[in-house]
Amino acid sequence: MSTPTIRKQKVKRTSVKTRLIIFGTLAALLLIGSIFSSHLTPYDPYLQDLSNAKAAPSMEHLLGTDRYGRDMLSRVIIGSRTSIYSTLLLVAIITAFGTAVGVICGWFGKWIDVILMRISDMFLAFPGLVFALAVAGVLGGGLQNAIIALAAISWPKYARIARSQTLAQKETVYLRAAKLSGSSTVKIIFKHILPNIIGPILVTSMLDIGTMMMELAGLSFLGLGAKPPTAEWGSMMSDTRSLITIVPWVTLAPGIAIFISVMIFNLLGDTIRDYADPKNREVRG
Amino acid sequence: MEKVLEVSNLTRVFKEKNKQDFTAVSHVDFCLYEGECLGIIGESGSGKSTTVNMITRLIEPTDGTIILEGEDITHKKGKQLRNIYKKMQMVFQSPVESFDPRRTLGDGIAESLKNNGYSKKEASKAVERVLEKCGLDGSFALKYPHEVSGGQCQRAAIARALAITPSLLICDEATSALDVTIQKEIIELLRSLRENHDRKLSILFICHDLALVQDFCDRVIVMHDGVIVEQGKPDEIIKNPQNDYTKRLIDSVL
Numbered sequence: 001m002s003t004p005t006i007r008k009q010k011v012k013r014t015s016v017k018t019r020l021i022i023f024g025t026l027a028a029l030l031l032i033g034s035i036f037s038s039h040l041t042p043y044d045p046y047l048q049d050l051s052n053a054k055a056a057p058s059m060e061h062l063l064g065t066d067r068y069g070r071d072m073l074s075r076v077i078i079g080s081r082t083s084i085y086s087t088l089l090l091v092a093i094i095t096a097f098g099t100a101v102g103v104i105c106g107w108f109g110k111w112i113d114v115i116l117m118r119i120s121d122m123f124l125a126f127p128g129l130v131f132a133l134a135v136a137g138v139l140g141g142g143l144q145n146a147i148i149a150l151a152a153i154s155w156p157k158y159a160r161i162a163r164s165q166t167l168a169q170k171e172t173v174y175l176r177a178a179k180l181s182g183s184s185t186v187k188i189i190f191k192h193i194l195p196n197i198i199g200p201i202l203v204t205s206m207l208d209i210g211t212m213m214m215e216l217a218g219l220s221f222l223g224l225g226a227k228p229p230t231a232e233w234g235s236m237m238s239d240t241r242s243l244i245t246i247v248p249w250v251t252l253a254p255g256i257a258i259f260i261s262v263m264i265f266n267l268l269g270d271t272i273r274d275y276a277d278p279k280n281r282e283v284r285g
Numbered sequence: 286m287e288k289v290l291e292v293s294n295l296t297r298v299f300k301e302k303n304k305q306d307f308t309a310v311s312h313v314d315f316c317l318y319e320g321e322c323l324g325i326i327g328e329s330g331s332g333k334s335t336t337v338n339m340i341t342r343l344i345e346p347t348d349g350t351i352i353l354e355g356e357d358i359t360h361k362k363g364k365q366l367r368n369i370y371k372k373m374q375m376v377f378q379s380p381v382e383s384f385d386p387r388r389t390l391g392d393g394i395a396e397s398l399k400n401n402g403y404s405k406k407e408a409s410k411a412v413e414r415v416l417e418k419c420g421l422d423g424s425f426a427l428k429y430p431h432e433v434s435g436g437q438c439q440r441a442a443i444a445r446a447l448a449i450t451p452s453l454l455i456c457d458e459a460t461s462a463l464d465v466t467i468q469k470e471i472i473e474l475l476r477s478l479r480e481n482h483d484r485k486l487s488i489l490f491i492c493h494d495l496a497l498v499q500d501f502c503d504r505v506i507v508m509h510d511g512v513i514v515e516q517g518k519p520d521e522i523i524k525n526p527q528n529d530y531t532k533r534l535i536d537s538v539l
């Protein structure tokens with residue numbers, strides 16, 4: 001009975017590693033592509049050419065042109081920068097802020113914990129879209145405010161994970177040993193707690209990249225995020241949605257770009273979660 | 286003889302919601318003299334760990350005072366509290382768990398040195414020296430806790446405790462998790478360290494094993510239900526126990 005199990009684990013192990021390499025490479029390509037996006041565009045993404053508006057995909061314009069005659073491929077490529085950057089920025093903000101709050105709550109406990117956790121519950125209780133609408137209403141639309149709105153409702157999840165992980169760390173013998181070594185609270189948090197809790201938190205961040213990309217695009221689609229003419233996938237879709245029956249490529253191109261990027265980041269997140277799973281770690285040896 | 290540690294009226298009450306208050310340690314008084322090895326025995330749950338954790342200030346005493354080398358440390362906080370760990374160190378029951386799984390043994394041993402002004406280079410030299418003193422090769426500094434055996438890890442833990450040359454070493458069942466031959470080795474190590482320590486080392490030795498206490502300790506305290514029921518020389522207590530509980534404890538071993 002034992003042989004098939006071992007074989008099965010072996011197959012799983014290589015597949016996790018292979019997946020990690022494949023999706024890691026794809027995500028890296030996406031990131032590098034977005035960094036150098038301004039050099040990769042075949043045409044100026046903002047250059048209008050009304051004589052060639054709504055052109056169908058051709059060898060010249062692989063994804064056709066929009067109603068102002070702008071090259072769609074160039075706009076999708078340049079749009080990656082806004083879409084991917086703002087998503088990564090958003091995820092970085094909520095990860096850092098949520099983790100900081102969670103560690104503080106878990107470590108200090110008492111009233112600090114009670115107050116901060118009640119506040120995080122409040123944010124958790126808001127329906128995301130309603131909150132974004134409210135923020136847009138107060139601060140005005142725009143990508144920056146969309147990021148603020150999404151960050152405000154997304155950090156509590158990280159605070160909860162970090163808090164429970166910190167509480168578990170506090171019970172460990174090695175933390176008591178660290179205290180006895182005369183390490184200050186700051187040192188203990190940065191040298192012992194964070195390195196030991198960051199794994200599961202980063203897995204959550206990876207899984208969130210796809211979700212956040214969708215939500216940001218969604219807000220932009222509703223006109224609460226990036227504003228035209230800035231090339232951003234969500235607002236590009238919204239901008240052109242009335243044309244979908246006439247020139248479907250202008251709506252579909254950014255949609256497919258969102259779909260592919262979200263897929264890549266979600267699959268990478270899943271893979272990293274599998275990789276970080278202690279059950280797989282044992283097999284890794 | 287000089288008193289290294291003096292504990293008086295030490296009490297800890299655990300308060301839990303919807304439950305009666307539980308007194309784990311009640312009015313404990315004892316002192317430890319320079320160079321002495323004092324054993325604490327008692328059955329599981331008798332409050333031994335709670336007592337020493339109060340002494341190391343890892344848990345707060347409800348009442349009482351703790352005096353370390355003539356200094357009242359009962360209410361020390363922050364930097365002052367961190368400073369007392371230069372004089373007092375502890376070895377825990379589970380050697381592997383007492384080291385951070387993500388850091389090397391050397392990192393763990395060097396931590397107290399670095400917190401006390403050693404440079405990286407000085408610390409790594411001192412780590413090597415103290416490891417060798419504890420019977421381990423200097424290369425163990427680069428190993429992770431899961432890469433070494435329990436006995437080797439406990440040696441490293443003792444090295445960590447002794448790296449900044451404390452005057453008081455507390456061992457909370459430091460040998461209980463190890464098998465018998467390794468237990469002997471660790472005891473021999475502690476014995477030799479007592480003789481060759483840079484300053485006079487006093488040891489507070491918590492243990493289940495009566496024979497071990499008899500062999501290793503100069504004096505012993507018997508605890509039961511959070512109270513000290515008897516104290517004296519191990520031989521005398523074993524030969525002529527005064528307290529009923531102690532009698533039962535001895536009978537159960539013999």
Ligand SMILES: Nc1ncnc2c1ncn2[C@@H]1O[C@H](COP(=O)(O)OP(=O)(O)OP(=O)(O)O)[C@@H](O)[C@H]1O
Binds near residue numbers: 309330331333334
């Ligand atoms: N944090 C706590 N909250 C409530 N009760 C506790 C707590 N810590 C310890 N106790 C109780 O205090 C009593 C003494 O515990 P302690 O760990 O000091 O015993 P011990 O003598 O070290 O036992 P052992 O030999 O098993 O290590 C036990 O009954 C335990 O349940």
Ligand SMILES: [Mg+2]
Binds near residue numbers: 334457
């Ligand atoms: Mg104990």
